[in-house]
Amino acid sequence: MxxxxxxxxxxxxxxxxxxxxxxxxxxxxxxxxxxxxxxNGAGIYADVSAFRSAxxxxxxxxxxxxxxxxxxxxxxxxxxxxT
Numbered sequence: 001m002x003x004x005x006x007x008x009x010x011x012x013x014x015x016x017x018x019x020x021x022x023x024x025x026x027x028x029x030x031x032x033x034x035x036x037x038x039x040n041g042a043g044i045y046a047d048v049s050a051f052r053s054a055x056x057x058x059x060x061x062x063x064x065x066x067x068x069x070x071x072x073x074x075x076x077x078x079x080x081x082x083t
Contacts, residue, residue, distance in 0.1 A: 007079035007082035008083050013072060017068050017072040024064060028060070029061070029062075031057065032055060032058040036054075
């Protein structure tokens with residue numbers, strides 16, 4: 001965490017972090033969900049290879065999002081009040 005950041009700078013960095021997370025996370029999760037909902041008549045994933053690929057992509061997107069969350073100095077209520 002950077003004590004030298006102003007409240008406005010902290011909010012901007014958090015907004016950028018949020019956009020960075022949104023950029024890759026939701027599409028990967030939605031793809032996994034779509035593929036996971038597609039089953040065959042036996043109640044099994046219709047395309048296991050596609051499911052495995054989507055699962056890996058979603059896991060990687062979640063890992064990237066977690067890293068961004070850890071690396072971001074998120075604003076506090078005081079930071080919002082100060083702007």
